[in-house]
Amino acid sequence: MSIIICIIIVTILSTLLLTLVKESKKAYVALFAVIINVILSSFIAIPALIGSSFEQSFYGGTVFVNIPLRVDPLSAWFILLMDITVLTGILYGSQYMKAYKNQSSNLTMHFASYILNHFAMISIYIVQNSFALLCVWELMAITSFLLIIFEHHKIDTLKAGINYLIQSHISIMFMTMGFIWVNSFTGSFDFNAITTYTSTVSPAVSFLLFLCFFVAFAIKAGFVPFHTWLPYAHPTAPAHVSGVMSGVIIKLGIYGILRILLLIKGDYMAMGYFILVISVITGIYGVILAIVQHNIKKLLAYHSIENIGIIGIGIGLGCIGLGLNNFYLSFAGFGGAMLHTLNHSLFKSLLFYCAGTIYQATHTLNIERLGGLIKKMPQTTILFLIAALAICGLPPFNGFISEFLIYSGLFKGVLSGQISSTIFFITAILGLVIIGGLAMLCFTKAFGIIFLGNERHHLPENIKEAKPLMLFPKYIIVLFILLIGVLPQFVVFLVSKPALLFTGKNSILTQPIEYIQTFQFVGIGAITLILLSLMILWIKKLVTKPAIVSVSPTWGCGYKTESPKLQYTANSFVRPFRKLISPILQMNKKENKIEGVFPKQIHSETHPYDKLEAVLIDTPLMYLKGFLGKFKFLQNGKAQFYILYGMIFIFLIITLPVLVGAIFYVIELIKQI
Amino acid sequence: MLSLLLIIIASLFFTGIIIRTKSILSGRKGPGIFQPLKDIWRLFKKGAVYSNTSSFVFQIAPSIYFASILMAILMIPLGGHQGIISFKGDFIFFAYVLALGKFFMIVSALDTGSSFSGMGASREALYSLLAEPAFFILMSSFALLTGYTSFHEIFSTLHFGTYISYAIGALAAFVLVIIALIENSRMPIDDPKTHLELTMVHEVMILDNSGFDLGLILYGTNLKFAMYGGLIANFFLTPSYEWYFSIPIFIGVQLLFAVIVGILESFMARFRMNHNPQYIFMLTSISLLIFLGVLLVLGKIA
Known part of the structure; x- marks a missing residue:
C-alpha cells in the first residue's frame, strides 16, 4: 500500500472519528491524525530532499484517469516546512481550543477542517496535474475558510471569511484560466505541458501566461495590491489558525510562483x-x-x-x-x-x-x-x-x-x-x-x-x-x-x-x-x-557584586505623581x-471638538485604513453596486417571476444550438452568394 | 587584531579630544583629555538604582548594546590586515549587529514606563532607520567600484585614480562622519549637553540608567566613535603601506575626526526636531550621488 493511500485513509478515518468522540477528546484525535500525516509525508519528503525524487502515478477514477504524483526537492522543502508549522499549530491549538469546549459541533467542524486542510496542502505539493491541483486547491480554500470562521456568530468574522472566500476564488479563476490556456494548446493536464507549450511560443505570450499564474498565486500569497483579504482573515481566525495561515497557507502562493517559474520557459x-x-x-x-x-x-x-x-x-x-x-x-x-x-x-x-x-x-x-x-x-x-x-x-x-x-x-x-x-x-x-x-x-x-x-x-x-x-x-x-x-x-x-x-x-x-x-x-x-x-x-555581575543596588520609582524629570497614563x-x-x-496613509479619525469653557468629556478614535483597498476594491465595488442596482427589479420576490426566469433560461439553452445553426446557415448562404 | 587594539586605544581619547576642542574654541580652560574616561571609571564602580517599573530587559540591554558594538568592531579591518571576523558581506552583518544593540536600547527605554524615555526611543528608532539606507548604498557603491563584498577586500583593493574618485572618497568620508554623528546622537541631530528633556534624543533614553550600565553606554559611545573613525581611516590606508605608516595615518584620521566633531559642535546649533528626518534622508541622496559617481568611474554611464 503506498504512502499516499495511507494518508488518504488516515484523513478520512480521523475525520469520521471526530464526530464520534467527546468534545474534550476531539483535539487529541486531530493531533493524532496530524502527527501520522506529518510522519507519512516526511517519509516521502526527506528522501526527496536528500536526492531520490518520489514519483508515482495515482489512479483517480474515470475523471482524472492517472494523476502524476512527483515530489522533487522543491515540493519536499515546502512539505517539510509546512509539517513543522502544522504540527506546532495543532499542538498549540489543542490547548487553545479548550476555551471553547462547550461548542461541540463547531469543534468537530474546526478540527475536521484542520485535518483536511493539512491533507489538501500535502496534495497541492505533490500533485503534478493541473486538473487535480485545482480540486485540492479548492479543498484547501474551503477548509481554510471554515477554519477562519470558527467564531461565526461574530459578524466581523463572517465578513472576513467571505471576503477571503471570494478572493481565493478569484485566485482559482485565474489559475483555471492559465491551465485551460495551456490545455487548449497541448491537450494535456500534466504540468510538463506548460514547459512544452511555452518553449514553442514567443516570450511575450509566455510572459502573459506567467502573469495569469502570478496573479492567481499573488492573491494567495498576499502581494500588494492583491493583499486586501489578508489583514481581515488573519485577525479573526483563532490564534493557531492565524499562525498556520500566515506561516504556511499563504506560502502555497509562493510555492505556486516557484513551481511555475520552474516550468515556464520565457x-x-x-x-x-x-x-x-x-x-x-x-x-x-x-x-x-x-x-x-x-x-x-x-x-x-x-x-x-x-x-x-x-x-x-x-x-x-x-x-x-x-x-x-x-x-x-x-x-x-x-x-x-x-x-x-x-x-x-x-x-x-x-x-x-x-x-x-x-x-x-x-x-x-x-x-x-x-x-x-x-x-x-x-x-x-x-x-x-x-x-x-x-x-x-x-x-x-x-x-x-x-x-x-x-x-x-x-x-x-x-x-x-x-x-x-x-x-x-x-x-x-x-x-x-x-x-x-x-x-x-x-x-x-x-x-x-x-x-x-x-x-x-x-x-x-x-x-x-x-x-x-x-x-x-x-x-x-x-x-x-x-x-x-x-x-x-x-x-x-x-x-x-x-x-x-x-x-x-x-x-x-x-x-x-x-x-x-x-x-x-x-x-x-x-x-x-x-x-x-x-x-x-x-x-x-562580577564588578557590581559589592555595589549597592536599590529600587525606586522611574525618574519623572521632577514630576512626582507617576501614573500609567x-x-x-x-x-x-x-x-x-x-x-x-502621511500621504500614503489613510487615517479615519472620529474626533469631537472641545467646546465651551468647561468642556465635557469627549471621545475620539482613529482607525488606520488601507488606502490601496479604498482605491482598488472599495471604489470599483461601489460603482459595480450602482450598476447592478439597476437590475434590482428582476428580484421582486414573486415566485411566478422566478419560474418565468427558469423557463426562459431553459428555452434559451434548448434553442441556442438551433439559433447558432441558423446563424451559420445564413453565413453560408451569404458566402455562396 | 591590530585594528581592534587601535580602535580601543583611540576610543580612550576620543570624547576627551572632542571636549578639549570645544573648550579651546569657546575660550574655556576645560577638563583634561582623560576626564570622560575618569567619569566612566567612576560609574563602573558605583551601585545602581533600578526603577520598580523596569524588568530584566532593562538590566541586560546595556550589556547587549555594548557587546553589539564590540562585535561590530571585530569586523573592521586595518589596511591590509583584515578584521578578526571577515567574510563576504560582512558589512551587512556589521549594520545588523549594530541594529540589534539599538533594538535593545529602544526597548529598554520603553521598559522604564517614563513618557520622556518613550519619546527618546521613538525618535531614536526613526532616525536610525532613516540613516541606514545611506550606509548600505555607500557600501554597495564601493562594492561596485572594487568588485568585492567584504570590508577587508573592499578596502584593500580601493585606490583612487581619477578626479571623480577623489570626489567620491571625500563624499564617502562626509557621509560616514554624518552617520557617526547620528548614530552617536551628536550635534546637528541631537545635543548631548541640552538640559531640557523634551529636546533630547539619546540622553533622555538613558535617563534611568545608572552605575555600571550607564558606564557601559557612555563607553559604548566612545567605542562607536572610534569604530567609525577606523572605518573612515580605512579609506586612506592602502595595503602597500607598512604598519609604521598605517598606524600614524590611522591615529591622524581619528584625531582629525574628533577635532572636526568638536568644531562642528562648537559652531552649529541643533536642528529643529521636525527637520531632522529630512536632514538624515539627505544622506541617502548623497550616497546615491556617490553611486552615480562610481558608475561614471566605471564607465557604465557616459
Whole structure:
C-alpha cells in the first residue's frame, strides 16, 4: 500500500472519528491524525530532499484517469516546512481550543477542517496535474475558510471569511484560466505541458501566461495590491489558525510562483524585474501599514505581507539571475526566498501563538490597552522577544540568515551585469534596508508597548503565564529559530537542493559550497555575539557584586505623581513616522471638538485604513453596486417571476444550438452568394 | 587584531579630544583629555538604582548594546590586515549587529514606563532607520567600484585614480562622519549637553540608567566613535603601506575626526526636531550621488 493511500485513509478515518468522540477528546484525535500525516509525508519528503525524487502515478477514477504524483526537492522543502508549522499549530491549538469546549459541533467542524486542510496542502505539493491541483486547491480554500470562521456568530468574522472566500476564488479563476490556456494548446493536464507549450511560443505570450499564474498565486500569497483579504482573515481566525495561515497557507502562493517559474520557459529578465518591483512595493507597503496598526494580530498580518515582499525580492533576484545566466545570483535569490519562507513560517507562527496567549489572558488585542505583561507572563515575553528579533532580521536569529543570503545575492548582482540590472538591484537593496528599519520600528513598538512599562488600562486580575503544554510548541519553534541562527551552514546546505533545481545541473556544486563557507563565518559571528553578550553580563555581575543596588520609582524629570497614563503609547511612539508618511496613509479619525469653557468629556478614535483597498476594491465595488442596482427589479420576490426566469433560461439553452445553426446557415448562404 | 587594539586605544581619547576642542574654541580652560574616561571609571564602580517599573530587559540591554558594538568592531579591518571576523558581506552583518544593540536600547527605554524615555526611543528608532539606507548604498557603491563584498577586500583593493574618485572618497568620508554623528546622537541631530528633556534624543533614553550600565553606554559611545573613525581611516590606508605608516595615518584620521566633531559642535546649533528626518534622508541622496559617481568611474554611464 503506498504512502499516499495511507494518508488518504488516515484523513478520512480521523475525520469520521471526530464526530464520534467527546468534545474534550476531539483535539487529541486531530493531533493524532496530524502527527501520522506529518510522519507519512516526511517519509516521502526527506528522501526527496536528500536526492531520490518520489514519483508515482495515482489512479483517480474515470475523471482524472492517472494523476502524476512527483515530489522533487522543491515540493519536499515546502512539505517539510509546512509539517513543522502544522504540527506546532495543532499542538498549540489543542490547548487553545479548550476555551471553547462547550461548542461541540463547531469543534468537530474546526478540527475536521484542520485535518483536511493539512491533507489538501500535502496534495497541492505533490500533485503534478493541473486538473487535480485545482480540486485540492479548492479543498484547501474551503477548509481554510471554515477554519477562519470558527467564531461565526461574530459578524466581523463572517465578513472576513467571505471576503477571503471570494478572493481565493478569484485566485482559482485565474489559475483555471492559465491551465485551460495551456490545455487548449497541448491537450494535456500534466504540468510538463506548460514547459512544452511555452518553449514553442514567443516570450511575450509566455510572459502573459506567467502573469495569469502570478496573479492567481499573488492573491494567495498576499502581494500588494492583491493583499486586501489578508489583514481581515488573519485577525479573526483563532490564534493557531492565524499562525498556520500566515506561516504556511499563504506560502502555497509562493510555492505556486516557484513551481511555475520552474516550468515556464520565457524571458526570465522581464519576469524577474516584474517580481522584483512588485515585491519591493509589497514589502514597504506592508510594513508601513503594520506600523500604524493597533490590533496586534492585524499588525502581524500586515507583517506577513512585508515578509512576502522579502521572499518576492529573493524570487525576483533569482529570476534575473536566470536571465543573466548568473547562477550565483539565482542560487542566492531562490535559496534566500525558500529559506525566508521557512524562517517566516517559524517566527510568524510563534508570534501569532503568543498573540493568542495574550488574548486569552487579557481578552483584548488592542496594543494600547496592554502593558507590563512581562511581570505576569515572563516566558511568553521572552518567546515574543526572540520572535520579534528574528522577524526584524537581527543576528543571531534565523531571520538574519535568509535576509543575508538575499542581500549577498543582491550585492553580487550589483557587481555583475549591465547597468539596468544594477539599478534594479540597488533599488531592491534600498527597499530591503528600509523594510528592515521599519520592521524594527514596528516591533520595538509592539514588544515595548505590550510587554513593558505598566498596565495602560485596567486588565483582568488573574493574568497568569500560559500552561506548560501551551508553551511547549513555542519552545520547539524557538529551538529551530536559534539553530538556524547559529548553524546557518547546514540549513543553507539543505536549501541548496531545491535551489539547484532552478540553476540547473551546469552550476554543479561549486556555488553552494562558496555560500556555505560564508555562512560558516556568519554562524561564527552569531556565536561570538552571544558569547560576547554573556561575557559582558558576567563581567557586570562580577564588578557590581559589592555595589549597592536599590529600587525606586522611574525618574519623572521632577514630576512626582507617576501614573500609567503618562506612559508613551503605541500611537505616540509611531507619531513622528506617521506624520512623515502621511500621504500614503489613510487615517479615519472620529474626533469631537472641545467646546465651551468647561468642556465635557469627549471621545475620539482613529482607525488606520488601507488606502490601496479604498482605491482598488472599495471604489470599483461601489460603482459595480450602482450598476447592478439597476437590475434590482428582476428580484421582486414573486415566485411566478422566478419560474418565468427558469423557463426562459431553459428555452434559451434548448434553442441556442438551433439559433447558432441558423446563424451559420445564413453565413453560408451569404458566402455562396 | 591590530585594528581592534587601535580602535580601543583611540576610543580612550576620543570624547576627551572632542571636549578639549570645544573648550579651546569657546575660550574655556576645560577638563583634561582623560576626564570622560575618569567619569566612566567612576560609574563602573558605583551601585545602581533600578526603577520598580523596569524588568530584566532593562538590566541586560546595556550589556547587549555594548557587546553589539564590540562585535561590530571585530569586523573592521586595518589596511591590509583584515578584521578578526571577515567574510563576504560582512558589512551587512556589521549594520545588523549594530541594529540589534539599538533594538535593545529602544526597548529598554520603553521598559522604564517614563513618557520622556518613550519619546527618546521613538525618535531614536526613526532616525536610525532613516540613516541606514545611506550606509548600505555607500557600501554597495564601493562594492561596485572594487568588485568585492567584504570590508577587508573592499578596502584593500580601493585606490583612487581619477578626479571623480577623489570626489567620491571625500563624499564617502562626509557621509560616514554624518552617520557617526547620528548614530552617536551628536550635534546637528541631537545635543548631548541640552538640559531640557523634551529636546533630547539619546540622553533622555538613558535617563534611568545608572552605575555600571550607564558606564557601559557612555563607553559604548566612545567605542562607536572610534569604530567609525577606523572605518573612515580605512579609506586612506592602502595595503602597500607598512604598519609604521598605517598606524600614524590611522591615529591622524581619528584625531582629525574628533577635532572636526568638536568644531562642528562648537559652531552649529541643533536642528529643529521636525527637520531632522529630512536632514538624515539627505544622506541617502548623497550616497546615491556617490553611486552615480562610481558608475561614471566605471564607465557604465557616459
